[in-house]
Amino acid sequence: MTSETPNRGPLFDKHVADVIAIVFAMVIVLYSASGPISEFVRWFIETTTPGFEELSRRDQRVFLREHWLGAGYRAFEQGFLLPTGLIIGLPIVLSFLVTLLTLHRKEGLRWLNWTLAALAVTAFSSWIVAIFASDAGVLPSAGTIDFIMFPLATAITLYLTYRLFGGFIVGFCLFWVIYFFVKGDLPSWTGILAGSEATVSQNLRQMVLQFWAQTGGMFGQPIQVVTGNVLIFIVFGAVLMASGAGDLLMKIANRLTGGLTGGAAHAAVASSALFGTLSGAAISNVVSTGVMTIPVIRKSGFKPAFAGAVEAAASTGGQIMPPVMGVVAFFVAGQIGLEYRYIVIAAIMPAIFYYLGTFLAVYFEARKLGIGALPDSARPKLTRKEFVQCLVFVAPLGTLSYFLFSQPSVPKAGFYGLVVALVAASILFREFRSPANLWRAFVDAGRMAASIVVIVTAIGLIVGLIQTSGFAGRLSLLLAEVADGPMPIVLAVVALGAIVLGMGLPPGATYFIIVIALSSGIDTVSIAPLTLHLFVVFFAMMSTVTPPVALAAFAAAPIAGADPIKTGFQAAKIALAGFLIPFVFVYHPAVLYKLQVIFEWFGEERVTSKAMIDISTVTWFDFGWIIVAFTLAMWLIASAIAGFDRTRLGVAERVLRLLVGFAALLPQMIFAAPALLAGLALIFASPRFAARGAQAAPR
Numbered sequence: 001m002t003s004e005t006p007n008r009g010p011l012f013d014k015h016v017a018d019v020i021a022i023v024f025a026m027v028i029v030l031y032s033a034s035g036p037i038s039e040f041v042r043w044f045i046e047t048t049t050p051g052f053e054e055l056s057r058r059d060q061r062v063f064l065r066e067h068w069l070g071a072g073y074r075a076f077e078q079g080f081l082l083p084t085g086l087i088i089g090l091p092i093v094l095s096f097l098v099t100l101l102t103l104h105r106k107e108g109l110r111w112l113n114w115t116l117a118a119l120a121v122t123a124f125s126s127w128i129v130a131i132f133a134s135d136a137g138v139l140p141s142a143g144t145i146d147f148i149m150f151p152l153a154t155a156i157t158l159y160l161t162y163r164l165f166g167g168f169i170v171g172f173c174l175f176w177v178i179y180f181f182v183k184g185d186l187p188s189w190t191g192i193l194a195g196s197e198a199t200v201s202q203n204l205r206q207m208v209l210q211f212w213a214q215t216g217g218m219f220g221q222p223i224q225v226v227t228g229n230v231l232i233f234i235v236f237g238a239v240l241m242a243s244g245a246g247d248l249l250m251k252i253a254n255r256l257t258g259g260l261t262g263g264a265a266h267a268a269v270a271s272s273a274l275f276g277t278l279s280g281a282a283i284s285n286v287v288s289t290g291v292m293t294i295p296v297i298r299k300s301g302f303k304p305a306f307a308g309a310v311e312a313a314a315s316t317g318g319q320i321m322p323p324v325m326g327v328v329a330f331f332v333a334g335q336i337g338l339e340y341r342y343i344v345i346a347a348i349m350p351a352i353f354y355y356l357g358t359f360l361a362v363y364f365e366a367r368k369l370g371i372g373a374l375p376d377s378a379r380p381k382l383t384r385k386e387f388v389q390c391l392v393f394v395a396p397l398g399t400l401s402y403f404l405f406s407q408p409s410v411p412k413a414g415f416y417g418l419v420v421a422l423v424a425a426s427i428l429f430r431e432f433r434s435p436a437n438l439w440r441a442f443v444d445a446g447r448m449a450a451s452i453v454v455i456v457t458a459i460g461l462i463v464g465l466i467q468t469s470g471f472a473g474r475l476s477l478l479l480a481e482v483a484d485g486p487m488p489i490v491l492a493v494v495a496l497g498a499i500v501l502g503m504g505l506p507p508g509a510t511y512f513i514i515v516i517a518l519s520s521g522i523d524t525v526s527i528a529p530l531t532l533h534l535f536v537v538f539f540a541m542m543s544t545v546t547p548p549v550a551l552a553a554f555a556a557a558p559i560a561g562a563d564p565i566k567t568g569f570q571a572a573k574i575a576l577a578g579f580l581i582p583f584v585f586v587y588h589p590a591v592l593y594k595l596q597v598i599f600e601w602f603g604e605e606r607v608t609s610k611a612m613i614d615i616s617t618v619t620w621f622d623f624g625w626i627i628v629a630f631t632l633a634m635w636l637i638a639s640a641i642a643g644f645d646r647t648r649l650g651v652a653e654r655v656l657r658l659l660v661g662f663a664a665l666l667p668q669m670i671f672a673a674p675a676l677l678a679g680l681a682l683i684f685a686s687p688r689f690a691a692r693g694a695q696a697a698p699r
Contacts, residue, residue: 009110010102017101021446022439024094025235028449029418032232032411034081041073085131088219089124091227095453096120096160098446103163116156123153127212127219140213142205150212154461157218161458164451173458176465180207183469192474210468217464218457221334226456229330229340232414234452235445236396236421242441243425243432245392250293252390255382265297265307265362269314269355286315286555294559301371308560309570310362312545312552316575317354319541320347323401328511328537330410336529336611341404345599346530346592349627350538350581353591357577357634364642389428396421405599487526491535491586495579498539499546511540529611531586538582545571545578573641577634580665584630587667589613590622629664629672632679636661645683657682 045067046052055063064070080086100117104110126149134140162170181203183195198206211217215224250271257266271293290311297307319328322344329347333340366372382390400417404410425432432438498511511533527535544552550568557564585591593615596607607615639645640657649657660682663675 009107010105013101013110013113017098017447018439018443020094020101021098021443021450024091024098024446024449025442027090027094028231028235028445029415031081031087031227032415032418034077035409035412036415037073038077041069045070083132084135084215085128088215088223088227089128089131091231091449091453092218092223092457093121093124093128094446095450095457096124096156098450099160099164099454100156103160116159119152120156123149123156127153130213131215134214140209142208142213146208146212147204150208153212153218157454157457157461160454165455165458169455169458169462173462173465176462176469179471180465180469183471192471195470195474206468211461211464216468218460220460220464222331222456222460222463223453225330225334226452229333229410229414230452231449232411232418234449235442236400236414236418238445238448239418239421239425239441240392240396242437242444243392243421243429245389245425245429248386248389248392251382251386260363265300265302265310265366266359267293267296269310269358269362271314286311286552286559290315290556290559294556298560301369302365304560304562305557305566305570306365306574308556308562308567309545309553309574310358311559312550312556312567312571313358313361313575314355315556316541316545316552316571316578317351317358319544320354320538321351322347323397323404328540331511332530332533332537333410336533338530338609338611340410342596342607342609342612343530343534344404345595346534348595349591350534350585353581353584353630353634354575354577356631357580357638358574360634360638361574361576361641364639364644367646368642368644368648392421392424392428395424405602487586491583494532494536495539495582498536499543511536527586528589528613530609531589531592531613534592535582535586538578542572542575542578545575547572576637576641580633580637584626584665587665588622588626590618591626594618594620594623629676632676632683633661633664635683636664636679653682 042064045064049063049067052060052063065074097117097120100120101113103113103116126145130140130146158170158173161173179193181200183193184197186194188194207217211219250267253270254267257270260266290308294307294311297310298304302310329343330340332338332343396417399420400413403413403416432441544550545568547553547565547568550564550571553568553571554564556571557567560567581591593613596612596615599607636657639649640654640661643649643654657679660675660679664672664679666672666675
């Protein structure tokens with residue numbers, strides 16, 4: 001009895017946090033269901049009211065408002081689904097409660113959890129009340145209570161971010177907080193850092209007015225995008241994973257790729273690509289699939305650092321894997337005013353190119369080490385039941401894709417995808433039908449969503465500080481000057497900025513910082529907005545495998561029992577394609593835009609938007625050419641880096657392969673076409689190839 005007593009408190013706190021996580025998940029579902037519910041209410045009223053179709057349109061609208069169901073739904077909509085304070089504030093309050101109640105696991109620190117939770121609820125609830133008043137017509141103002149609640153909410157946000165995501169992003173945020181107050185005192189030689197003068201009290205008042213009395217800072221565009229579009233996909237993915245679909249995914253991946261040279265590593269790549277269609281988060285992909293794949297990769301003969309790097313590189317690609325491309329794709333849609341479905345189509349070929357490059361890097365390393373396919377026992381065939389269970393992916397993803405493309409409402413697509421996922425999982429997986437498993441699925445969804453809201457709240461603060469301090473405008477002017485130079489230099493500056501800023505920051509934060517810096521000078525850069533934004537997205541994504549701070553590699557290293565820095569360098573080498581693809585789609589726009597004709601095939605008009613190029617300017621020849629050229633280039637580059645093709649490659653041939661591979665990607669056909677022929681000659685007409693029978697035995 002005595003031994004159990006110390007655990008009752010933390011166990012009770014966990015149960016409370018689980019209940020709040022369930023409530024949070026239900027709130028997410030309810031917000032995304034607002035469109036379908038509205039459609040259902042209208043359908044119900046129309047079908048149960050004789051003569052409704054005979055009424056004039058004006059009388060129909062009046063009747064819909066006055067009908068008992070229509071009036072009830074309208075009151076619910078006005079009181080819960082539409083108020084800005086609840087749409088933004090309620091997810092933050094619930095997320096902080098879920099996380100804070102179990103932050104400190106020791107019995108003696110329970111009081112701290114509950115104290116922080118109470119302070120967070122008090123602070124953010126006061127903001128919700130103030131925004132309700134603002135919606136009612138009260139002008140935003142900064143009162144005494146705001147000067148207390150804003151610092152309190154900020155401190156809790158940063159502390160929680162530190163506990164969940166480490167000190168780097170908190171330090172980065174504090175840098176901008178301090179800069180906000182001292183920018184006017186910086187000497188002119190600090191360049192773009194030097195800002196306008198203002199007193200401390202003036203700066204504080206401006207900060208409170210912008211970030212607390214209004215929807216800026218923590219409540220700005222990042223959290224608005226996430227609460228409006230992203231969180232329903234977190235619930236969607238959590239339900240599928242809880243159904244047992246994760247094990248089935250691994251089995252499918254092993255079956256598809258296990259028979260190839262280096263099969264264990266290819267299975268990790270395939271499984272991470274499949275997981276990426278559901279989650280789009282690099283670190284969670286590493287943790288989810290890495291515990292299963294990394295030990296198998298090591299056992300097959302790869303070194304620990306390489307095993308962890310394969311998983312890190314493969315999981316990183318999940319962030320640009322359609323249809324669920326993580327948080328950043330929704331940010332892009334909101335930033336450039338383009339429907340999400342066009343971004344999904346644009347990302348198809350870059351995602352395929354990325355995993356092609358990853359596959360080739362693993363393939364040549366396996367050849368060099370003499371690692372063959374997985375044994376038959378490690379890649380069992382799918383049973384008839386498991387073939388049927390594959391519908392748990394096909395049906396929800398098909399539903400999701402249909403609603404994204406035919407009725408471009410992201411929340412509605414997520415809601416219908418979730419409904420189909422729940423039905424399919426309940427039918428196909430018997431164990432999922434139990435209340436305990438359903439409970440656990442939604443608890444996991446609420447907890448995952450909570451951690452995302454915490455980090456996005458901190459990102460919003462950083463973005464707000466950079467904008468309000470004036471630094472973004474000054475940096476925009478600098479980048480506008482740089483944009484007058486050669487295009488490769490402009491792209492290199494943007495890429496380097498995304499990688500450097502991304503070291504330790506989530507891709508969403510990196511993307512926003514870079515894009516805000518470009519916001520004023522983006523018209524100066526002669527690249528279509530969709531191309532430029534996806535360029536930034538790619539390099540923000542690649543920062544998770546770029547040393548010295550490669551978050552995905554750092555997550556994989558402990559599982560592999562490897563050094564994090566070595567794992568990071570190996571991951572960057574395996575993911576080399578990711579550094580090339582953004583430049584490829586800038587100079588070969590067919591990669592992003594040719595597949596947009598799919599909408600014309602389904603009867604829509606030709607896609608026209610200021611955010612895109614005229615898709616009629618790219619041809620099927622352009623599209624086919626870059627597919628062939630990129631495949632050949634990656635074969636040459638990956639084999640050169642590994643130092644092995646069918647036999648060991650000498651230094652001269654490795655250098656030649658690199659040069660020819662890069663030349664094949666050039667936009668000028670006068671250079672690319674001869675390079676393509678030279679590359680084919682290197683692969684198929686090499687003396688080494690002719691003598692492969694005598695030399696093919698790897699070391």
